[in-house]
Amino acid sequence: MSVASAFLHDDFLLTTEWSRLLYHTYAKPQPIYDYHCHLPPDQIAANRKFENLTQIWLAGDHYKWRAMRAAGVNEDFITGNTTSDYDKFLAYCRIVPQLLRNPLHHWSHLELRRYFGIDLLINETNAPLIWELANAELAKPALSTHGILTANKVAVVCTTDDPADSLEHHVAIAKSGLETRVYPTFRADKLMAVAAPAVFNAWADQLAARADVKVDSLDSLLQALDQRHAFFHSIGGRLSDHGLENLPDADCTRAEAEVIFNAVRSGAAATTADTAKWVWFIMIYLGQLDAKRGWTKQLHLGALRNNNSRLLKRLGADAGVDSIGDFSQARALSRYLDALDRDNQLPKVVLYNLNPADNYVFATMAGNFQDGTTPGKIQFGSGWWFLDQKEGMEMQLNALSQLGLLSKFVGMLTDSRSFLSYPRHEYFRRILCALIGADVEAGLIPADEASVGKLVSDICYDNAAAYFALEAGSFNS
Known part of the structure; x- marks a missing residue:
């Protein structure tokens, strides 16, 4: 089992027999009723496809912005207009190993796994492959x-x-x-x-x-x-x-x-x-x-x-x-x-x-x-x-x-x-x-x-x- 798989296994957070039963049988199958969010309706109406992982993963996500600032990342690599999307993505990947015990560490890995099927720890070494794999998936209608x-x-x-x-x-x-x-x-x-x-x-x-x-x-x-x-x-x-x-x-x-x-x-x-x-x-x-x-x-x-x-x-x-x-x-x-x-x-x-x-x-x-x-x-x-x-x-x-x-x-x-x-x-x-x-x-x-x-x-x-x-x-x- 890979390090990432051991980290986010099927029973993540479920430490008892009853918790596993309740989640897998009664919680996981339920649809989602998202009664409050700030999703942009124009993007839903246009059925937007995102060009790369930064656009869908980092743009507008002030949770991640706060973490990057706290880790000492220059603002140009967070919200700057002259920095490439890849450089912003790489800047975030560099600081993810510093997010242990912050919920962003869980959320970011769950997002890569659930949307892109990427079972890799997020860090500077894995960043190029994550970028390549995720962008290939983003090109698909799914x-x-x-x-x-x-x-x-x-x-x-x-x-x-x-x-x-x-x-x-x-x-x-x-x-x-x-x-x-x-x-x-x-x-x-x-x-x-x-x-x-x-x-x-x-x-x-x-x-x-x-x-x-x-x-x-x-x-x-x-x-x-x-x-x-x-x-x-x-x-x-x-x-x-x-x-x-x-x-x-x-x-x-x-x-x-x-x-x-x-x-x-x-x-x-x-x-x-x-x-x-x-x-x-x-x-x-x-x-x-x-x-x-x-x-x-x-x-x-x-x-x-x-x-x-x-x-x-x-x-x-x-x-x-x-x-x-x-x-x-x-x-x-x-x-x-x-x-x-x-x-x-x-x-x-x-x-x-x-x-x-x-x-x-x-x-x-x-x-x-x-x-x-x-x-x-x-x-x-x-x-x-x-x-x-x-x-x-x-x-x-x-x-x-x-x-x-x-x-x-x-x-x-x-x-x-x-x-x-x-x-x-x-x-x-x-x-x-x-x-x-x-x-x-x-x-x-x-x-x-x-x-x-x-x-x-x-x-x-x-x-x-x-x-x-x-x-x-x-x-x-």
Whole structure:
């Protein structure tokens, strides 16, 4: 057996008989329900084929960028425009042996193995052969975007889309014959940017053109948002998403919101206090829209973004310079969910925390607003971003198990811009089965294969399919 084979064998992470049974019989065969990601829909619509491994493996992957910087790689070999794709690839291969105990070491090897059948350790010596073998595979239809989604049995993909987007690529995908069903997710980040009038007003003008509504008052803005929300719904969208440091602990009347809107449209930046009021008002309104159309709202809370102003200026957002924040979450999150719930306008909600210190806060907060209408109506979401590694996933699973119902959990997502990220579902499933299998072996869970097997298959796919209720591609499990 080669070193690489011994490293990532069939029972990787599965250390008990029960974990192996659960994974190979109940988890591995399940299709993938990727209800939150950042895959570019234009590349799916075009059925893009990638020219080389760097384009599909390294471009846009800020996890790998962070690791390369930490290893001392010059930025020209990470995001530079004058460095060849091969030189960037080689620079990454050189540092992979330094990634031991970082999840990238597992992920990178899993990606090469699952997509390209390459059973080699990633290092500078093996880099030329890896490049040659992978690029030969990339030339085949099986590794076009459609081929990847089909081969990985991805039944559903929910991308992340601005309300002002045309969604033309989603329309094209729906007509393409692709078995995977691809849906838009309504994410209005720029709607919150009242402290930056140039950003907000340019976006508001785009929204106005898309909705064919003159956005010159608060009422017309809300009308345009409602129209776009309805259009997302008409082509299958059923999810919204928000990425916030935290929800504001503020109240805002309609009259106050109108004053803020008028000032920003005239070019005046909102103060910190007025920004908090605006975000509160808008979040209530968007929650009401989600409830009206039976959608699910996702709240991604706790990221401290764009810390490195030098790289932000050079590369823009999503450059790999974000981190976990230490924001207060509980009180404002409670107020927000309660404000919608008391008027029977609370939609299904998935809560994601980035700070692991908030695991128990979010797990218990979800329990406050379950109402008997939908199993697991308020979800404590899977380990997100910096927490989608082994320890982070285990902490989330343990907190949910102790404080809620693991049996109703909607499982893993990729939250990725890369088409090579689907082994993360495998990674999650192995970790899940290792945890549950160990409990069975320890006598903490009954050794009843039917019930424990159902728990695993539900978390891996069936719960998400029932909860989000989107038409899914048919992939035999």
